[in-house]
Amino acid sequence: MALKRMGIVRDYEKIRTFAVAIVGVGGVGSVTAEMLTRCGIGKLLLFDYDKVELANMNRLFFQPHQAGLSKVQAAEHTLRNINPDVLFEVHNYNITTVENFQHFMDRISGGGMEEGRPVDLVLSCVDNFEARMAINTACNELGQTWMESGVSENAVSGHIQLMVPGQSACFACAPPLVVAANMDEKTLKRDGVCAASLPTTMGVVAGVLVQNVLKFLLNFGTISFYLGYNAMQDFFPTMSMKPNPQCNDRNCRRRQEEHERKAAEQHTPEAGQGEEEEEEEVVHEDNEWGIELVSEVSEEELRRSSGPVPDLPKGITVAYTLPTQHQDPAPGVAVEDSGESLEDLMAKMKNL
Amino acid sequence: MALKRMGIVRDYEKIRTFAVAIVGVGGVGSVTAEMLTRCGIGKLLLFDYDKVELANMNRLFFQPHQAGLSKVQAAEHTLRNINPDVLFEVHNYNITTVENFQHFMDRISGGGMEEGRPVDLVLSCVDNFEARMAINTACNELGQTWMESGVSENAVSGHIQLMVPGQSACFACAPPLVVAANMDEKTLKRDGVCAASLPTTMGVVAGVLVQNVLKFLLNFGTISFYLGYNAMQDFFPTMSMKPNPQCNDRNCRRRQEEHERKAAEQHTPEAGQGEEEEEEEVVHEDNEWGIELVSEVSEEELRRSSGPVPDLPKGITVAYTLPTQHQDPAPGVAVEDSGESLEDLMAKMKNL
Numbered sequence: 171m172a173l174k175r176m177g178i179v180r181d182y183e184k185i186r187t188f189a190v191a192i193v194g195v196g197g198v199g200s201v202t203a204e205m206l207t208r209c210g211i212g213k214l215l216l217f218d219y220d221k222v223e224l225a226n227m228n229r230l231f232f233q234p235h236q237a238g239l240s241k242v243q244a245a246e247h248t249l250r251n252i253n254p255d256v257l258f259e260v261h262n263y264n265i266t267t268v269e270n271f272q273h274f275m276d277r278i279s280g281g282g283m284e285e286g287r288p289v290d291l292v293l294s295c296v297d298n299f300e301a302r303m304a305i306n307t308a309c310n311e312l313g314q315t316w317m318e319s320g321v322s323e324n325a326v327s328g329h330i331q332l333m334v335p336g337q338s339a340c341f342a343c344a345p346p347l348v349v350a351a352n353m354d355e356k357t358l359k360r361d362g363v364c365a366a367s368l369p370t371t372m373g374v375v376a377g378v379l380v381q382n383v384l385k386f387l388l389n390f391g392t393i394s395f396y397l398g399y400n401a402m403q404d405f406f407p408t409m410s411m412k413p414n415p416q417c418n419d420r421n422c423r424r425r426q427e428e429h430e431r432k433a434a435e436q437h438t439p440e441a442g443q444g445e446e447e448e449e450e451e452v453v454h455e456d457n458e459w460g461i462e463l464v465s466e467v468s469e470e471e472l473r474r475s476s477g478p479v480p481d482l483p484k485g486i487t488v489a490y491t492l493p494t495q496h497q498d499p500a501p502g503v504a505v506e507d508s509g510e511s512l513e514d515l516m517a518k519m520k521n522l
Numbered sequence: 523m524a525l526k527r528m529g530i531v532r533d534y535e536k537i538r539t540f541a542v543a544i545v546g547v548g549g550v551g552s553v554t555a556e557m558l559t560r561c562g563i564g565k566l567l568l569f570d571y572d573k574v575e576l577a578n579m580n581r582l583f584f585q586p587h588q589a590g591l592s593k594v595q596a597a598e599h600t601l602r603n604i605n606p607d608v609l610f611e612v613h614n615y616n617i618t619t620v621e622n623f624q625h626f627m628d629r630i631s632g633g634g635m636e637e638g639r640p641v642d643l644v645l646s647c648v649d650n651f652e653a654r655m656a657i658n659t660a661c662n663e664l665g666q667t668w669m670e671s672g673v674s675e676n677a678v679s680g681h682i683q684l685m686v687p688g689q690s691a692c693f694a695c696a697p698p699l700v701v702a703a704n705m706d707e708k709t710l711k712r713d714g715v716c717a718a719s720l721p722t723t724m725g726v727v728a729g730v731l732v733q734n735v736l737k738f739l740l741n742f743g744t745i746s747f748y749l750g751y752n753a754m755q756d757f758f759p760t761m762s763m764k765p766n767p768q769c770n771d772r773n774c775r776r777r778q779e780e781h782e783r784k785a786a787e788q789h790t791p792e793a794g795q796g797e798e799e800e801e802e803e804v805v806h807e808d809n810e811w812g813i814e815l816v817s818e819v820s821e822e823e824l825r826r827s828s829g830p831v832p833d834l835p836k837g838i839t840v841a842y843t844l845p846t847q848h849q850d851p852a853p854g855v856a857v858e859d860s861g862e863s864l865e866d867l868m869a870k871m872k873n874l
Contacts, residue, residue, distance in 0.1 A: 201582075227604065235603070251587070253579065324525070325530070326743070368736070370729045373725050377722045378726060384720070391755065403743065404744065404749050
């Protein structure tokens with residue numbers, strides 16, 4: 171493998187030993203699955219309840235003759251033809267219902283390369299808040315590292331975000347981070363709104379997402395915690411965000427405590443202890459799902475709500491704000507700037 | 523169209539009236555063609571002499587069952603199925619031979635939406651110096667705007683570049699700009715070297731290329747003259763470069779003079795003059811091809827040559843340098859910085 175000979179990756183063949191779950195096999199998820207398939211990933215678990223429609227043809231991957239098929243079935247057929255060495259496990263359901271959520275949890279915790287072992291990474295390529303929050307809840311409970319991706323409704327911005335439970339902000343720690351559009355737009359998809367879509371933006375987001383996956387799994391380069399893409403200005407802001415000690419998700423707070431304890435223990439290290447903790451059995455608490463908490467707030471209430479925008483690096487903002495009287499806006503969240511000042515950005519724009 | 527309703531693009535349907543030529547239907551060119559097909563482009567002209575190989579399956583687009591077919595034939599078949607409304611014109615030849623170069627010139631100057639009119643844009647998605655220089659020569663002679671794209675041999679960086687003859691640096695004005703790898707690597711492909719490839723990097727480069735094409739054709743957002751992608755650090759440097767008044771390409775110098783004359787005339791405008799100049803007949807000079815000049819320097823000589831690296835924005839460097847005793851290194855080339863200082867970059871890296 172040329173990547174190895176060129177000194178980029180120490181052991182590229184290791185890619186065959188990893189299992190990745192992809193939730194949402196639409197404009198971003200399908201291209202993500204194709205890239206991982208062509209990279210020679212060991213196993214892909216695909217989750218989607220949708221069908222291929224002719225209206226999807228302005229995105230990459232699906233073909234008109236696949237219209238009417240379930241997205242996971244159509245994707246599996248195409249991907250198997252491309253690389254028959256990849257193992258596929260597809261689930262044609264909505265992960266946010268109670269029954270399916272349990273099955274989704276079971277599969278990401280037990281559907282790894284070796285049955286009974288967890289997957290190596292979960293990728294969120296969904297287009298709605300509820301599904302993202304369900305993935306967040308599952309991954310916090312399981313201590314499962316995952317990556318988020320999104321494209322704005324106006325199709326000209328997108329982002330990826332790495333979530334390591336306890337170490338980086340989870341999806342419930344603060345309102346979701348999105349790329350500042352400098353336009354009066356709601357950026358996370360809401361029911362009943364027809365979103366624009368461009369294969370370009372989705373291709374770029376899938377590309378930087380899978381690049382981050384390769385860097386994470388094969389241990390090369392710098393892994394981005396948050397990478398935004400503003401297509402109007404070709405601007406790519408980066409940042410990272412610490413978890414919120416007052417996060418609504420109980421398992422996020424638990425993972426933060428674990429992480430702090432581990433960090434403290436590293437000053438007085440004991441042999442083998444790290445490995446033992448990795449094997450720790452995950453206890454599933456049936457009555458503690460964050461998605462139920464979230465559904466207390468109606469779409470209408472979310473739309474009406476407004477509050478102060480937290481201090482974020484230029485080019486990044488929040489999908490929405492919460493009024494201070496209901497809830498403190500992400501107290502204690504520590505934001506690390508990507509080092510881009512407004513002056514830098516202005517100079518960049520001016521020179522184009 | 524949602525993009526129109528959202529105020530991003532004034533007249534998206536205009537996309538159907540444009541013809542785009544793509545030279546090189548490999549890892550970047552095939553995805554570029556698919557994106558434009560799904561965006562509803564009017565006409566695509568594809569140029570490639572290569573065949574699909576099983577070794578190409580680590581890039582997007584082509585499928586194993588297409589191995590052995592010519593790339594343009596396989597691409598046309600797939601793309602027609604995706605969007606039968608697009609007009610396709612494919613040429614299975616190498617544009618750098620004398621006979622084919624003449625035909626290539628004829629088709630980009632006469633194969634537009636209306637036969638006899640030029641295409642609206644030429645995209646270079648080739649992987650070698652000679653083909654890039656041939657496109658550069660043709661576009662300078664015809665005054666044809668084009669965009670360059672490239673992926674490094676180590677597969678972890680790439681770039682796109684917009685060339686407007688007379689207004690921005692052409693491919694012969696200075697050694698080609700590439701993304702600084704911070705590694706001891708030759709970055710433009712040379713014969714006999716097996717390059718690494720990643721569908722991720724190629725997908726990102728195709729995505730930002732076609733995004734730039736859409737912005738150029740549909741007149742929205744900020745068009746990038748140069749956009750680099752450093753996948754190791756998720757760093758995307760931008761810059762623009764003025765043409766070299768001492769460029770070796772005679773037609774580049776002629777276009778610069780035309781551009782300066784036009785700019786001067788804009789101070790004392792005459793009605794209708796601008797339109798008349800657009801219609802100007804292109805005179806093809808048989809004995810003035812830049813590609814012949816380039817072939818005077820052997821691969822071996824290029825490899826041995828070295829010289830000072832010009833002052834460029836951080837993150838961008840030149841593919842190679844020329845020794846000062848043979849040629850002045852791009853005299854008079856004016857570089858505009860993207861506004862990123864080394865300190866900014868360091869701060870960005872540190873925060874990840």
